[in-house]
Amino acid sequence: MNNKPLRFGRTLPRIIVIGAGITGLSAAHRLLELGVEHGFPLDVTVLEGKDRAGGVISTRESDGFIAEEGPDSFLRAKPEAIGLSKRVGLGPAIIGMNKEAERTFVLKGGRLVPFPSGLFPGPARIGELFGSPILSIGGKIRMSLEAFIPGNASLGDESAASFMRRRFGREVYERLAQPLLAGIYAGDPETLSVRTVLPHLVKMEEEYGSVTRGMRKNGASGGAPRVEKGDGGRFAAFDRGMETLVNTLHTRLPDGAVRLRSKVKRIDATRDGFRVYLGGDRPIDGDAVILALPAPEASLVTGSLDLELSLGLSRIKYVSNTVINLAYRRNEIAHPLDGSGFLAPLSERLPVLSCTFSSVKFRGRSSDDTALLRVVAGGAQNPGICGEDDGRLVEMAHGALSPILGIKSAPLFSRISRNPESTPHYAVGHGGIVAGIMERAGRFPSLRLAGNAYGGAGIPDCVRSGEEAALGIFRYLACREARDEGYKSRGRA
Numbered sequence: 001m002n003n004k005p006l007r008f009g010r011t012l013p014r015i016i017v018i019g020a021g022i023t024g025l026s027a028a029h030r031l032l033e034l035g036v037e038h039g040f041p042l043d044v045t046v047l048e049g050k051d052r053a054g055g056v057i058s059t060r061e062s063d064g065f066i067a068e069e070g071p072d073s074f075l076r077a078k079p080e081a082i083g084l085s086k087r088v089g090l091g092p093a094i095i096g097m098n099k100e101a102e103r104t105f106v107l108k109g110g111r112l113v114p115f116p117s118g119l120f121p122g123p124a125r126i127g128e129l130f131g132s133p134i135l136s137i138g139g140k141i142r143m144s145l146e147a148f149i150p151g152n153a154s155l156g157d158e159s160a161a162s163f164m165r166r167r168f169g170r171e172v173y174e175r176l177a178q179p180l181l182a183g184i185y186a187g188d189p190e191t192l193s194v195r196t197v198l199p200h201l202v203k204m205e206e207e208y209g210s211v212t213r214g215m216r217k218n219g220a221s222g223g224a225p226r227v228e229k230g231d232g233g234r235f236a237a238f239d240r241g242m243e244t245l246v247n248t249l250h251t252r253l254p255d256g257a258v259r260l261r262s263k264v265k266r267i268d269a270t271r272d273g274f275r276v277y278l279g280g281d282r283p284i285d286g287d288a289v290i291l292a293l294p295a296p297e298a299s300l301v302t303g304s305l306d307l308e309l310s311l312g313l314s315r316i317k318y319v320s321n322t323v324i325n326l327a328y329r330r331n332e333i334a335h336p337l338d339g340s341g342f343l344a345p346l347s348e349r350l351p352v353l354s355c356t357f358s359s360v361k362f363r364g365r366s367s368d369d370t371a372l373l374r375v376v377a378g379g380a381q382n383p384g385i386c387g388e389d390d391g392r393l394v395e396m397a398h399g400a401l402s403p404i405l406g407i408k409s410a411p412l413f414s415r416i417s418r419n420p421e422s423t424p425h426y427a428v429g430h431g432g433i434v435a436g437i438m439e440r441a442g443r444f445p446s447l448r449l450a451g452n453a454y455g456g457a458g459i460p461d462c463v464r465s466g467e468e469a470a471l472g473i474f475r476y477l478a479c480r481e482a483r484d485e486g487y488k489s490r491g492r493a
């Protein structure tokens with residue numbers, strides 16, 4: 001597909017997409033693609049509460065820096081984001097990680113030590129871990145006993161922390177799993193659902209009685225998307241930053257299709273579809289709705305549509321985080337910055353979750369004589385973070401990084417972005433909650449829920465979720481059209 005704007009002709013069925021983050025934009029774009037592919041034009045309206053599209057994806061380019069205020073990359077192993085990017089003509093803009101960024105560090109006793117490659121230790125990783133200072137001798141021995149710990153298939157869901165401690169021991173949990181999960185989900189592994197955040201490890205325990213044995217059979221990823229090293233690394237981004245993708249999707253939609261500053265208050269069912277209420281404006285009627293909102297917001301707008309659906313959605317909690325971009329002169333940082341960044345275990349008591357060496361990870365993020373660092377703070381264990389003022393956040397991030405990286409001067413540049421209630425916290429029992437929500441939403445054949453609340457929080461997951469919602473609605477409308485045509489032609493006969 002080329003990158004000309006998609007056009008649609010007659011305003012036939014109207015689909016209202018609520019939320020213009022990557023999920024809503026992917027859904028709207030896919031609907032219009034399907035319309036063009038099948039000669040069935042659709043009227044797609046995207047309602048966005050804020051004055052910009054893109055949701056948490058936001059890039060600030062200023063003072064010679066390209067600073068990511070939300071996500072900085074996406075996993076290459078899940079194909080949906082790369083597939084969409086290529087379809088919209090962004091193939092040449094995709095960049096891989098620099099070679100120097102292939103390893104990540106974890107903080108131990110205030111010093112950075114390399115984080116073992118791969119997700120969690122399997123047989124291939126145990127050798128690597130034995131030579132690493134991350135675990136004590138006792139921790140290493142306990143980890144290597146994993147293959148002999150009986151499986152516990154009778155357990156339903158449990159917390160990621162309990163699973164990791166049960167199988168690999170306390171140290172593997174505290175030094176590896178906790179910082180990794182807190183880094184990915186800004187969450188508290190003591191309450192995160194292992195079946196949602198580490199499903200491949202649970203599967204190996206169930207099938208082989210041990211994760212280590214499962215990895216021996218299936219390779220270290222154990223059926224999880226493979227995260228290869230080399231050739232651009234595990235993560236990809238865009239040369240001008242992550243906002244490239246959402247901006248491109250936005251501009252490919254027909255003029256006026258995305259209505260900014262249009263916060264939805266309520267949705268009601270009508271005989272033919274839905275009526276969507278905005279603040280002061282007239283309500284909008286649609287044949288179908290795709291709700292591409294974070295679950296707490298989706299809960300608010302569905303209260304009058306279906307109370308049980310709304311209550312189910314309210315059970316998925318979100319956590320807040322803050323991204324603090326700081327830049328320094330390269331020669332004012334003693335650390336070689338020979339990796340993509342570091343994770344900070346809770347036990348280190350640092351007020352930040354992670355730090356990405358942005359200018360090392362991807363090219364073009366800063367000039368050669370400066371370094372851009374991206375600090376993420378907050379999450380389940382620091383819920384008040386978005387309430388802190390800018391000066392305090394810069395002071396906190398700079399103060400945390402300085403002794404670890406040997407920073408000798410104040411930052412040249414700082415940029416703060418607050419992301420309140422932006423990240424789903426998949427608590428124990430999440431799978432059951434989602435099943436209940438989907439069962440309830442299924443009572444409305446022209447309603448779909450999409451976004452990071454349900455099947456993964458990464459950008460590729462959101463693209464997949466939006467595109468699947470689009471396909472579901474397209475099929476429904478196409479069948480309805482065919483059925484109505486059938487009635488008409490039988491009437492004429």
Ligand SMILES: Cc1cc2nc3c(=O)[nH]c(=O)nc-3n(C[C@H](O)[C@H](O)[C@H](O)COP(=O)(O)OP(=O)(O)OC[C@H]3O[C@@H](n4cnc5c(N)ncnc54)[C@H](O)[C@@H]3O)c2cc1C
Nearest residue numbers: 019021022023049055056071072263264451452457458459
């Ligand atoms: C700091 C941070 C770092 C991340 N890092 C990565 C990463 O490196 N890689 C990765 O793959 N993923 C990452 N993620 C996760 C990923 O970016 C998100 O899960 C994804 O972008 C969410 O997209 P979304 O469209 O579902 O939701 P959002 O981006 O939250 O979009 C929802 C949209 O709905 C709008 N809205 C809300 N309520 C209403 C209403 N009532 N009416 C109308 N509009 C409304 C909002 O304004 C918003 O624009 C990160 C997330 C954060 C917060």
